[in-house]
Amino acid sequence: MQVPMMRRSSLNMEYYMDKEPGGFFVMLGNGKIVGSIASHVWGSVGWFGPLEVNPVCQGKGYGKALVERSVEHLRARGCTTIGCETMAGSPKNIAFYHKLGFKAMSLSHVLYKRLGDVPPKLVTDKFIRPFNHEKDIPGCRKLWNGILPGLDYSVELASVTEKGLGDIWAVDSEDGPAHAIVHTYEMFDDSQNAIIKLLVAGKNDMASAGKLLDRCEVSALTIGKTGMFIRTYDINPPKLDWFFGRGYALQGTSVRLILDGPDEADETLHISCWSA
Ligand SMILES: CC(C)(COP(=O)(O)OP(=O)(O)OC[C@H]1O[C@@H](n2cnc3c(N)ncnc32)[C@H](O)[C@@H]1OP(=O)(O)O)[C@@H](O)C(=O)NCCC(=O)NCCS
Secondary structure, eight states, X not given: OOSOOOOBOHHHHHHHHHHSTTOEEEEEETTEEEEEEEEEEEBTEEEEEEEEEOGGGTTSSHHHHHHHHHHHHHHHTTOSEEEEEEETTOHHHHHHHHHTTOEEEEEEEEEEEEXXXXXXXXXOOTTEEEOOHHHHHHHHHHHHXXXXXXXXXXXXXXXXXXXXXXXXXXXXXXXXXXXXXXXXXOSBTTOOEEEEEEEEEOTTXXXXXXXXXXXXXXXXXXTTOOXXXXXXXXXXXXXXXHHHTTTOEEEEEEEEEEEESOOOOXXXXXXXXXXX
């Protein structure tokens, strides 16, 4: 990647632990933490990440044990699709997951834009409004079910408001409330970047998606962020050209691996993926 790998902030780890209590595991070796894994539940979809084992302790079965513990947790929570994502350029990781029974699916992409190079239009669109949890969630569920039956992002939406992680914007459309989460909190210590955690709209509703993307960029610029990250799954619209046209560049590619259940369909416009 063209950006340095940074240290995760305490707030980032607390956000993971709070939204899935009992799903964050550490591996102990000689009384010290030698590895960890975070589990995430989005209704019928369960995934894990980050997963890491201290380099001097790798190859001793710790990674396998951590994945098995997280999968056990996700199955007990009723998840019917279980998977993860890893760097597409890492044969070691792909072999590791294949040995555990995971099957490689499509690619997901990490995109980055330096904010300010292409200034977003000032958002004066009266149709963009703050998300209303009480009123919007039922309409959102219909959109989420178009991605995968039982997919439920409400835990992500709630955590933004409860922990002050960023903003949630909505646009009303025929398909329901198109919505986007922009994380502007410090996911990594001293990060200058914001992240679009989630953006969902109706199948062909590129207009709402564009408005939401612009609004998220303004949210980031307003608090002094200089870059935006997006993670998007290859099979869903919008396709990569749409992001390139908006000033985003490809930073990296991951591969989704699934252990249990179906992968998502390609019916709904959807930006989000399982690599945290
Ligand atoms: C990926 C990672 C978590 C694996 O943890 P680990 O403790 O080294 O792996 P394990 O010792 O549990 O290996 C489990 C199995 O995978 C196999 N495996 C690991 N690397 C392999 C490779 N390159 N080719 C084939 N098999 C491999 C092991 O042989 C073992 O198989 P076995 O059960 O039949 O003996 C660890 O390497 C790591 O922390 N990497 C850096 C961070 C990272 O990339 N995290 C994952 C992001 S998605």
